[in-house]
Amino acid sequence: MDTTTTSEVLQDAAQRAVTYLQSVRHRPVIASPEALQRLDELKHPLPQRGADAREVLRRLDEIGSPATIATAGGRYFGLVIGGALPATVAANWLAAAWDQNASFRWTSPIAATLEDVSLQWLTDLFGLPDGIGGAFVTGASMANLAALASARHALLARQGWDVEARGLYGAPELRVVVSDEVHVTVLKALSLLGLGRERVIRVPTDRQGRLQIDRLPELDDRTIVCIQAGNVNTGNFDPAAEVCRRAREAGAWVHVDGAFGLWALSSPRLAALAKGLSEADSWATDAHKWLNVPYDSGIVLVRKPADLHAAMSASAAYLDEDVEGNREPSHYTPESSRRARGVEVWTALLNLGRDGIEDLIDRSCRHARAFAQGLAEHGFEILNEVVLNQVLVSFGSPEVTQAVIGRLQAEGVCWCGGTIWQGRKAMRISVSNWATTDADVRLGIEAMLRAAGQSGPLQA
Numbered sequence: 001m002d003t004t005t006t007s008e009v010l011q012d013a014a015q016r017a018v019t020y021l022q023s024v025r026h027r028p029v030i031a032s033p034e035a036l037q038r039l040d041e042l043k044h045p046l047p048q049r050g051a052d053a054r055e056v057l058r059r060l061d062e063i064g065s066p067a068t069i070a071t072a073g074g075r076y077f078g079l080v081i082g083g084a085l086p087a088t089v090a091a092n093w094l095a096a097a098w099d100q101n102a103s104f105r106w107t108s109p110i111a112a113t114l115e116d117v118s119l120q121w122l123t124d125l126f127g128l129p130d131g132i133g134g135a136f137v138t139g140a141s142m143a144n145l146a147a148l149a150s151a152r153h154a155l156l157a158r159q160g161w162d163v164e165a166r167g168l169y170g171a172p173e174l175r176v177v178v179s180d181e182v183h184v185t186v187l188k189a190l191s192l193l194g195l196g197r198e199r200v201i202r203v204p205t206d207r208q209g210r211l212q213i214d215r216l217p218e219l220d221d222r223t224i225v226c227i228q229a230g231n232v233n234t235g236n237f238d239p240a241a242e243v244c245r246r247a248r249e250a251g252a253w254v255h256v257d258g259a260f261g262l263w264a265l266s267s268p269r270l271a272a273l274a275k276g277l278s279e280a281d282s283w284a285t286d287a288h289k290w291l292n293v294p295y296d297s298g299i300v301l302v303r304k305p306a307d308l309h310a311a312m313s314a315s316a317a318y319l320d321e322d323v324e325g326n327r328e329p330s331h332y333t334p335e336s337s338r339r340a341r342g343v344e345v346w347t348a349l350l351n352l353g354r355d356g357i358e359d360l361i362d363r364s365c366r367h368a369r370a371f372a373q374g375l376a377e378h379g380f381e382i383l384n385e386v387v388l389n390q391v392l393v394s395f396g397s398p399e400v401t402q403a404v405i406g407r408l409q410a411e412g413v414c415w416c417g418g419t420i421w422q423g424r425k426a427m428r429i430s431v432s433n434w435a436t437t438d439a440d441v442r443l444g445i446e447a448m449l450r451a452a453g454q455s456g457p458l459q460a
Protein backbone atom coordinates (compact mmCIF):
# COMPACT_ATOMS: atom_id res chain seq x y z
CA MET A 1 0.00 0.00 0.00
CA ASP A 2 0.98 3.59 -0.53
CA THR A 3 2.22 5.37 2.54
CA THR A 4 2.79 8.55 0.55
CA THR A 5 0.03 11.15 0.59
CA THR A 6 -1.31 12.78 -2.56
CA SER A 7 0.18 16.05 -1.47
CA GLU A 8 3.63 14.54 -0.93
CA VAL A 9 3.82 12.83 -4.29
CA LEU A 10 2.59 15.87 -6.22
CA GLN A 11 4.96 18.24 -4.44
CA ASP A 12 7.76 15.80 -5.09
CA ALA A 13 6.88 15.65 -8.77
CA ALA A 14 6.80 19.44 -8.99
CA GLN A 15 10.22 19.69 -7.39
CA ARG A 16 11.68 17.07 -9.68
CA ALA A 17 10.21 18.75 -12.76
CA VAL A 18 11.61 22.12 -11.73
CA THR A 19 15.04 20.59 -11.22
CA TYR A 20 14.79 18.91 -14.62
CA LEU A 21 13.84 22.09 -16.43
CA GLN A 22 16.63 24.02 -14.74
CA SER A 23 19.24 21.48 -15.78
CA VAL A 24 17.92 20.65 -19.24
CA ARG A 25 19.19 23.94 -20.62
CA HIS A 26 22.76 23.06 -19.75
CA ARG A 27 23.04 19.34 -20.28
CA PRO A 28 23.90 17.70 -23.62
CA VAL A 29 20.89 17.53 -25.92
CA ILE A 30 21.18 13.79 -26.41
CA ALA A 31 21.05 11.14 -23.70
CA SER A 32 24.46 9.81 -22.64
CA PRO A 33 25.40 6.17 -23.28
CA GLU A 34 25.28 5.57 -19.50
CA ALA A 35 21.74 6.99 -19.33
CA LEU A 36 20.64 4.71 -22.15
CA GLN A 37 22.36 1.77 -20.46
CA ARG A 38 20.35 2.37 -17.30
CA LEU A 39 17.09 1.91 -19.22
CA ASP A 40 17.78 -1.81 -18.91
CA GLU A 41 16.97 -1.50 -15.20
CA LEU A 42 13.34 -0.87 -16.18
CA LYS A 43 13.08 -4.15 -18.04
CA HIS A 44 11.97 -6.50 -15.29
CA PRO A 45 8.81 -8.54 -14.81
CA LEU A 46 5.75 -6.84 -13.35
CA PRO A 47 6.16 -7.19 -9.57
CA GLN A 48 3.56 -8.98 -7.52
CA ARG A 49 3.36 -6.16 -5.00
CA GLY A 50 3.04 -2.52 -5.92
CA ALA A 51 5.62 0.10 -4.98
CA ASP A 52 5.04 3.30 -3.07
CA ALA A 53 4.12 6.24 -5.33
CA ARG A 54 7.13 8.30 -4.29
CA GLU A 55 9.44 5.40 -4.89
CA VAL A 56 7.97 4.92 -8.37
CA LEU A 57 8.44 8.61 -9.08
CA ARG A 58 12.02 8.55 -7.83
CA ARG A 59 12.77 5.68 -10.17
CA LEU A 60 11.08 7.46 -13.08
CA ASP A 61 13.12 10.60 -12.48
CA GLU A 62 16.47 8.96 -11.76
CA ILE A 63 16.36 6.60 -14.72
CA GLY A 64 13.95 8.49 -16.94
CA SER A 65 15.05 12.12 -16.86
CA PRO A 66 18.64 11.47 -18.05
CA ALA A 67 17.28 9.27 -20.88
CA THR A 68 15.22 12.10 -22.35
CA ILE A 69 16.23 14.15 -25.37
CA ALA A 70 16.52 17.77 -24.26
CA THR A 71 13.79 19.10 -26.54
CA ALA A 72 12.54 21.20 -23.63
CA GLY A 73 15.81 23.15 -23.68
CA GLY A 74 16.71 25.87 -26.15
CA ARG A 75 19.14 24.02 -28.41
CA TYR A 76 17.21 21.22 -30.04
CA PHE A 77 16.78 22.18 -33.70
CA GLY A 78 15.66 18.87 -35.18
CA LEU A 79 12.33 18.16 -36.92
CA VAL A 80 9.88 20.91 -35.90
CA ILE A 81 9.50 20.09 -32.24
CA GLY A 82 8.61 23.24 -30.29
CA GLY A 83 8.91 23.46 -26.53
CA ALA A 84 6.42 23.86 -23.72
CA LEU A 85 5.74 27.23 -22.09
CA PRO A 86 5.98 26.94 -18.29
CA ALA A 87 2.36 28.05 -17.96
CA THR A 88 1.24 25.23 -20.24
CA VAL A 89 3.22 22.61 -18.32
CA ALA A 90 1.59 23.85 -15.13
CA ALA A 91 -1.86 23.85 -16.72
CA ASN A 92 -1.21 20.32 -17.95
CA TRP A 93 -0.50 19.21 -14.36
CA LEU A 94 -3.68 20.80 -13.10
CA ALA A 95 -5.66 19.24 -15.92
CA ALA A 96 -4.14 15.85 -15.11
CA ALA A 97 -5.36 16.29 -11.55
CA TRP A 98 -8.83 17.08 -12.92
CA ASP A 99 -8.70 13.88 -15.01
CA GLN A 100 -11.50 15.05 -17.25
CA ASN A 101 -12.97 13.10 -20.12
CA ALA A 102 -13.36 15.82 -22.75
CA SER A 103 -15.87 13.87 -24.87
CA PHE A 104 -18.97 15.76 -23.86
CA ARG A 105 -20.03 18.98 -22.26
CA TRP A 106 -21.66 17.01 -19.45
CA THR A 107 -18.51 14.93 -18.80
CA SER A 108 -16.46 18.13 -18.58
CA PRO A 109 -18.05 21.57 -18.77
CA ILE A 110 -14.65 23.23 -18.32
CA ALA A 111 -12.97 21.25 -21.13
CA ALA A 112 -15.81 22.05 -23.55
CA THR A 113 -15.78 25.74 -22.63
CA LEU A 114 -12.01 26.07 -23.02
CA GLU A 115 -12.32 24.46 -26.45
CA ASP A 116 -15.09 26.90 -27.46
CA VAL A 117 -13.08 29.88 -26.28
CA SER A 118 -9.82 28.68 -27.84
CA LEU A 119 -11.49 28.00 -31.18
CA GLN A 120 -12.91 31.52 -31.22
CA TRP A 121 -9.53 33.02 -30.27
CA LEU A 122 -7.75 31.00 -32.95
CA THR A 123 -10.33 32.05 -35.54
CA ASP A 124 -9.67 35.68 -34.64
CA LEU A 125 -5.89 35.28 -34.41
CA PHE A 126 -5.64 33.57 -37.80
CA GLY A 127 -8.20 35.85 -39.41
CA LEU A 128 -10.36 32.89 -40.46
CA PRO A 129 -14.05 33.22 -41.26
CA ASP A 130 -16.32 33.49 -38.25
CA GLY A 131 -18.35 30.44 -37.35
CA ILE A 132 -15.86 27.82 -38.51
CA GLY A 133 -15.82 24.40 -36.86
CA GLY A 134 -12.92 22.77 -35.14
CA ALA A 135 -11.64 20.07 -32.87
CA PHE A 136 -8.70 19.27 -30.63
CA VAL A 137 -6.81 16.19 -31.73
CA THR A 138 -3.44 14.55 -31.15
CA GLY A 139 -1.55 16.42 -33.86
CA ALA A 140 -1.53 17.58 -37.44
CA SER A 141 -1.72 13.96 -38.65
CA MET A 142 -5.14 13.50 -37.10
CA ALA A 143 -6.09 17.05 -38.03
CA ASN A 144 -5.28 16.23 -41.67
CA LEU A 145 -7.36 13.08 -41.36
CA ALA A 146 -10.36 14.84 -39.86
CA ALA A 147 -10.17 17.68 -42.40
CA LEU A 148 -9.88 15.35 -45.38
CA ALA A 149 -12.75 13.25 -44.03
CA SER A 150 -14.77 16.48 -43.99
CA ALA A 151 -13.76 17.18 -47.59
CA ARG A 152 -14.69 13.66 -48.63
CA HIS A 153 -18.05 14.06 -46.94
CA ALA A 154 -18.83 17.45 -48.45
CA LEU A 155 -17.86 16.67 -52.04
CA LEU A 156 -19.69 13.35 -52.06
CA ALA A 157 -22.77 14.77 -50.34
CA ARG A 158 -23.00 17.27 -53.20
CA GLN A 159 -23.06 14.30 -55.56
CA GLY A 160 -25.94 12.86 -53.56
CA TRP A 161 -23.74 10.24 -51.92
CA ASP A 162 -23.68 9.54 -48.16
CA VAL A 163 -20.13 8.29 -47.67
CA GLU A 164 -20.41 7.86 -43.90
CA ALA A 165 -23.32 5.44 -44.38
CA ARG A 166 -22.36 3.71 -47.60
CA GLY A 167 -18.60 3.95 -47.74
CA LEU A 168 -16.76 4.34 -51.02
CA TYR A 169 -18.23 1.20 -52.64
CA GLY A 170 -19.79 2.45 -55.85
CA ALA A 171 -19.33 6.10 -54.89
CA PRO A 172 -18.68 8.82 -57.48
CA GLU A 173 -14.91 9.18 -57.89
CA LEU A 174 -13.05 11.98 -56.19
CA ARG A 175 -9.74 13.38 -57.38
CA VAL A 176 -7.07 14.46 -54.93
CA VAL A 177 -4.40 16.94 -55.99
CA VAL A 178 -1.24 17.31 -53.93
CA SER A 179 2.16 18.84 -54.60
CA ASP A 180 5.36 16.85 -55.01
CA GLU A 181 6.26 18.14 -51.55
CA VAL A 182 3.13 16.85 -49.80
CA HIS A 183 3.77 15.78 -46.21
CA VAL A 184 3.65 12.03 -45.62
CA THR A 185 0.92 12.44 -43.02
CA VAL A 186 -1.43 13.85 -45.67
CA LEU A 187 -0.79 10.77 -47.79
CA LYS A 188 -1.35 8.58 -44.76
CA ALA A 189 -4.67 10.30 -44.09
CA LEU A 190 -5.67 9.72 -47.72
CA SER A 191 -4.81 6.05 -47.40
CA LEU A 192 -6.85 5.72 -44.20
CA LEU A 193 -9.80 7.40 -45.91
CA GLY A 194 -9.82 5.02 -48.85
CA LEU A 195 -8.70 7.79 -51.20
CA GLY A 196 -5.38 6.11 -51.83
CA ARG A 197 -1.93 7.50 -51.24
CA GLU A 198 -0.77 6.68 -54.76
CA ARG A 199 -3.91 7.65 -56.58
CA VAL A 200 -3.20 11.36 -56.13
CA ILE A 201 -2.34 13.84 -58.87
CA ARG A 202 1.03 15.34 -58.04
CA VAL A 203 1.85 18.90 -59.03
CA PRO A 204 5.54 19.78 -59.48
CA THR A 205 7.11 22.28 -57.11
CA ASP A 206 9.66 25.05 -57.58
CA ARG A 207 13.11 25.41 -56.04
CA GLN A 208 11.61 26.50 -52.71
CA GLY A 209 9.20 23.56 -52.63
CA ARG A 210 6.16 25.62 -53.62
CA LEU A 211 3.46 24.13 -55.80
CA GLN A 212 3.81 25.51 -59.34
CA ILE A 213 0.50 27.16 -60.01
CA ASP A 214 0.77 26.91 -63.80
CA ARG A 215 1.04 23.13 -63.43
CA LEU A 216 -2.18 22.86 -61.39
CA PRO A 217 -4.70 20.74 -63.31
CA GLU A 218 -8.22 21.91 -64.14
CA LEU A 219 -10.25 21.70 -60.94
CA ASP A 220 -13.86 20.61 -60.55
CA ASP A 221 -16.39 19.99 -57.82
CA ARG A 222 -15.08 16.47 -57.20
CA THR A 223 -11.53 17.58 -56.46
CA ILE A 224 -9.72 18.03 -53.18
CA VAL A 225 -6.56 20.16 -53.41
CA CYS A 226 -4.07 19.76 -50.56
CA ILE A 227 -1.70 22.67 -50.13
CA GLN A 228 0.99 23.37 -47.60
CA ALA A 229 1.70 26.27 -45.29
CA GLY A 230 5.24 25.62 -44.12
CA ASN A 231 7.29 23.08 -46.03
CA VAL A 232 9.24 20.98 -43.51
CA ASN A 233 12.46 21.62 -45.38
CA THR A 234 12.27 25.18 -46.64
CA GLY A 235 9.48 26.59 -44.48
CA ASN A 236 7.92 28.03 -47.64
CA PHE A 237 4.25 28.23 -48.58
CA ASP A 238 2.20 27.10 -51.57
CA PRO A 239 0.44 29.96 -53.44
CA ALA A 240 -2.78 29.72 -51.44
CA ALA A 241 -4.51 32.79 -52.84
CA GLU A 242 -4.39 31.59 -56.44
CA VAL A 243 -5.18 27.95 -55.61
CA CYS A 244 -8.16 29.02 -53.52
CA ARG A 245 -9.44 31.38 -56.24
CA ARG A 246 -9.40 28.62 -58.84
CA ALA A 247 -10.89 26.10 -56.44
CA ARG A 248 -13.67 28.47 -55.45
CA GLU A 249 -14.66 28.98 -59.09
CA ALA A 250 -14.64 25.24 -59.76
CA GLY A 251 -16.34 24.13 -56.54
CA ALA A 252 -13.25 22.21 -55.41
CA TRP A 253 -12.16 21.85 -51.78
CA VAL A 254 -8.84 23.29 -50.56
CA HIS A 255 -7.19 21.76 -47.52
CA VAL A 256 -4.19 23.44 -45.89
CA ASP A 257 -1.58 21.39 -44.06
CA GLY A 258 -0.26 24.12 -41.80
CA ALA A 259 1.24 22.04 -39.01
CA PHE A 260 3.60 24.86 -38.07
CA GLY A 261 3.23 27.35 -40.95
CA LEU A 262 -0.36 28.29 -40.15
CA TRP A 263 1.01 30.28 -37.21
CA ALA A 264 2.46 32.73 -39.74
CA LEU A 265 -1.09 34.11 -39.84
CA SER A 266 -0.46 35.60 -36.41
CA SER A 267 2.42 37.82 -37.57
CA PRO A 268 1.85 40.84 -39.83
CA ARG A 269 5.48 40.49 -40.95
CA LEU A 270 4.60 37.19 -42.58
CA ALA A 271 1.36 38.35 -44.19
CA ALA A 272 2.70 38.12 -47.74
CA LEU A 273 3.71 34.50 -47.21
CA ALA A 274 0.38 33.55 -45.67
CA LYS A 275 -1.77 35.40 -48.20
CA GLY A 276 -4.93 33.56 -49.19
CA LEU A 277 -4.75 30.85 -46.55
CA SER A 278 -7.97 32.07 -44.97
CA GLU A 279 -9.80 31.35 -48.25
CA ALA A 280 -9.36 27.57 -47.84
CA ASP A 281 -12.03 25.11 -46.71
CA SER A 282 -10.08 23.30 -44.00
CA TRP A 283 -6.86 23.69 -42.06
CA ALA A 284 -4.71 21.37 -39.97
CA THR A 285 -2.22 22.68 -37.45
CA ASP A 286 -0.26 21.68 -34.40
CA ALA A 287 -0.25 23.33 -31.01
CA HIS A 288 2.63 21.15 -29.77
CA LYS A 289 4.99 22.63 -32.35
CA TRP A 290 4.98 26.40 -32.59
CA LEU A 291 2.43 27.31 -29.94
CA ASN A 292 4.68 25.51 -27.44
CA VAL A 293 2.22 23.41 -25.48
CA PRO A 294 3.16 19.93 -24.19
CA TYR A 295 2.72 16.93 -26.49
CA ASP A 296 0.32 15.88 -27.88
CA SER A 297 -1.88 18.62 -29.28
CA GLY A 298 -3.19 19.41 -32.74
CA ILE A 299 -6.14 21.34 -34.11
CA VAL A 300 -8.40 20.82 -37.12
CA LEU A 301 -10.43 23.72 -38.45
CA VAL A 302 -13.18 23.42 -41.08
CA ARG A 303 -15.00 26.30 -42.76
CA LYS A 304 -18.43 24.68 -42.43
CA PRO A 305 -18.77 22.99 -39.01
CA ALA A 306 -21.49 20.72 -40.41
CA ASP A 307 -18.95 19.02 -42.71
CA LEU A 308 -16.65 18.14 -39.82
CA HIS A 309 -19.63 17.11 -37.72
CA ALA A 310 -21.00 14.83 -40.42
CA ALA A 311 -17.61 13.19 -40.95
CA MET A 312 -16.78 12.68 -37.28
CA SER A 313 -20.07 12.15 -35.51
CA ALA A 314 -20.66 8.58 -34.33
CA SER A 315 -24.37 8.78 -34.97
CA ALA A 316 -26.24 9.82 -38.09
CA ALA A 317 -28.32 12.35 -36.16
CA TYR A 318 -27.51 15.70 -37.65
CA LEU A 319 -27.98 18.14 -34.82
CA ASP A 320 -27.34 16.20 -31.66
CA GLU A 321 -25.82 19.07 -29.74
CA ASP A 322 -26.77 19.68 -26.13
CA VAL A 323 -30.14 21.18 -25.25
CA GLU A 324 -28.82 24.72 -25.50
CA GLY A 325 -27.42 24.02 -28.96
CA ASN A 326 -23.84 24.05 -27.73
CA ARG A 327 -21.18 22.18 -29.64
CA GLU A 328 -20.55 18.68 -28.31
CA PRO A 329 -16.78 18.13 -28.64
CA SER A 330 -16.88 14.41 -29.42
CA HIS A 331 -19.08 14.98 -32.47
CA TYR A 332 -16.14 16.75 -34.12
CA THR A 333 -13.28 14.41 -33.30
CA PRO A 334 -12.13 10.98 -34.48
CA GLU A 335 -11.79 9.90 -30.83
CA SER A 336 -14.45 9.36 -28.23
CA SER A 337 -12.77 9.58 -24.80
CA ARG A 338 -10.07 12.21 -24.88
CA ARG A 339 -7.89 14.26 -22.58
CA ALA A 340 -8.73 17.97 -22.35
CA ARG A 341 -6.20 19.36 -24.85
CA GLY A 342 -7.99 22.70 -24.96
CA VAL A 343 -6.65 23.40 -21.48
CA GLU A 344 -3.07 23.98 -22.60
CA VAL A 345 -4.06 25.68 -25.86
CA TRP A 346 -6.21 28.15 -23.96
CA THR A 347 -3.40 28.64 -21.42
CA ALA A 348 -0.80 29.36 -24.09
CA LEU A 349 -3.06 31.80 -25.93
CA LEU A 350 -3.97 33.68 -22.75
CA ASN A 351 -0.43 33.58 -21.40
CA LEU A 352 1.10 34.96 -24.61
CA GLY A 353 -1.68 37.16 -25.94
CA ARG A 354 -1.59 38.38 -29.52
CA ASP A 355 1.67 40.23 -28.93
CA GLY A 356 3.37 37.27 -27.32
CA ILE A 357 2.37 34.88 -30.09
CA GLU A 358 3.56 37.32 -32.74
CA ASP A 359 6.81 37.74 -30.85
CA LEU A 360 7.32 33.98 -30.52
CA ILE A 361 6.83 33.50 -34.25
CA ASP A 362 8.94 36.49 -35.29
CA ARG A 363 11.70 35.62 -32.81
CA SER A 364 11.95 32.06 -34.14
CA CYS A 365 12.22 33.42 -37.70
CA ARG A 366 14.87 35.92 -36.60
CA HIS A 367 16.88 33.12 -34.98
CA ALA A 368 16.62 31.10 -38.20
CA ARG A 369 17.95 34.05 -40.22
CA ALA A 370 20.80 34.41 -37.72
CA PHE A 371 21.73 30.76 -38.24
CA ALA A 372 21.67 31.20 -42.00
CA GLN A 373 23.74 34.37 -41.84
CA GLY A 374 26.27 32.96 -39.39
CA LEU A 375 26.85 29.88 -41.52
CA ALA A 376 26.86 31.74 -44.83
CA GLU A 377 29.48 34.15 -43.46
CA HIS A 378 31.75 31.16 -42.98
CA GLY A 379 31.29 30.08 -46.55
CA PHE A 380 28.64 27.39 -46.13
CA GLU A 381 25.84 27.21 -48.63
CA ILE A 382 22.28 27.92 -47.50
CA LEU A 383 20.00 25.94 -49.80
CA ASN A 384 16.69 27.70 -49.11
CA GLU A 385 15.36 31.22 -48.91
CA VAL A 386 14.96 31.58 -45.16
CA VAL A 387 11.43 32.96 -45.12
CA LEU A 388 10.27 31.28 -41.91
CA ASN A 389 11.93 29.18 -39.19
CA GLN A 390 13.63 26.47 -41.30
CA VAL A 391 17.18 26.57 -42.63
CA LEU A 392 18.89 24.09 -44.97
CA VAL A 393 22.66 24.12 -45.06
CA SER A 394 25.21 22.15 -47.03
CA PHE A 395 28.74 21.77 -45.69
CA GLY A 396 30.05 20.48 -49.01
CA SER A 397 29.75 16.99 -50.47
CA PRO A 398 27.00 14.67 -49.14
CA GLU A 399 29.63 12.74 -47.19
CA VAL A 400 31.06 15.86 -45.61
CA THR A 401 27.61 17.19 -44.67
CA GLN A 402 26.70 13.83 -43.17
CA ALA A 403 29.93 13.76 -41.18
CA VAL A 404 29.30 17.28 -39.85
CA ILE A 405 25.80 16.29 -38.74
CA GLY A 406 27.22 13.21 -37.02
CA ARG A 407 29.88 15.20 -35.13
CA LEU A 408 27.35 17.89 -34.15
CA GLN A 409 24.89 15.34 -32.79
CA ALA A 410 27.58 13.44 -30.90
CA GLU A 411 28.94 16.58 -29.25
CA GLY A 412 25.47 17.38 -27.92
CA VAL A 413 25.65 21.17 -27.58
CA CYS A 414 22.80 21.34 -30.07
CA TRP A 415 21.00 18.88 -32.32
CA CYS A 416 20.06 19.05 -35.99
CA GLY A 417 19.00 16.32 -38.35
CA GLY A 418 19.80 15.61 -41.96
CA THR A 419 17.54 15.76 -44.96
CA ILE A 420 17.68 15.43 -48.72
CA TRP A 421 16.59 18.63 -50.43
CA GLN A 422 16.01 18.35 -54.18
CA GLY A 423 18.62 15.65 -54.45
CA ARG A 424 21.14 17.33 -52.18
CA LYS A 425 22.20 16.22 -48.73
CA ALA A 426 21.60 18.99 -46.22
CA MET A 427 21.44 19.68 -42.53
CA ARG A 428 18.13 21.10 -41.40
CA ILE A 429 17.82 23.68 -38.64
CA SER A 430 14.36 24.31 -37.21
CA VAL A 431 13.69 26.99 -34.60
CA SER A 432 10.34 26.67 -32.86
CA ASN A 433 11.01 26.69 -29.13
CA TRP A 434 10.14 29.69 -26.92
CA ALA A 435 13.20 28.84 -24.81
CA THR A 436 15.74 29.43 -27.59
CA THR A 437 17.77 32.58 -26.88
CA ASP A 438 20.26 34.61 -28.90
CA ALA A 439 22.96 32.90 -26.81
CA ASP A 440 21.61 29.47 -27.79
CA VAL A 441 21.82 30.46 -31.45
CA ARG A 442 25.39 31.67 -31.00
CA LEU A 443 26.38 28.47 -29.19
CA GLY A 444 24.62 26.50 -31.90
CA ILE A 445 26.49 28.22 -34.73
CA GLU A 446 29.78 27.74 -32.89
CA ALA A 447 29.02 24.05 -32.46
CA MET A 448 28.20 23.74 -36.17
CA LEU A 449 31.43 25.44 -37.14
CA ARG A 450 33.38 23.16 -34.78
CA ALA A 451 31.69 20.14 -36.32
CA ALA A 452 32.61 21.50 -39.75
CA GLY A 453 36.23 21.86 -38.69
CA GLN A 454 36.19 25.62 -38.34
CA SER A 455 36.78 26.70 -34.78
CA GLY A 456 37.26 29.91 -32.95
CA PRO A 457 34.65 32.19 -31.39
CA LEU A 458 32.30 34.15 -33.60
CA GLN A 459 32.37 37.89 -33.96
CA ALA A 460 30.06 39.51 -31.41
Ligand SMILES: *Cc1c(COP(=O)(O)O)cnc(C)c1O
Pocket residue numbers: 080138139140141142183185186230231232257258259260286298
Ligand atom coordinates in the same frame (compact mmCIF):
# COMPACT_ATOMS: atom_id res chain seq x y z
C1 LIG B 1 4.72 17.85 -38.22
C2 LIG B 1 3.97 17.94 -39.47
C3 LIG B 1 2.86 17.12 -39.72
C4 LIG B 1 2.44 16.01 -38.77
O1 LIG B 1 2.13 16.53 -37.53
P1 LIG B 1 2.07 15.62 -36.22
O2 LIG B 1 1.89 16.61 -35.15
O3 LIG B 1 3.38 14.88 -36.14
O4 LIG B 1 0.92 14.69 -36.37
C5 LIG B 1 2.15 17.31 -40.88
N1 LIG B 1 2.52 18.25 -41.77
C6 LIG B 1 3.59 19.04 -41.58
C7 LIG B 1 3.94 20.07 -42.61
C8 LIG B 1 4.34 18.91 -40.42
O5 LIG B 1 5.41 19.71 -40.22
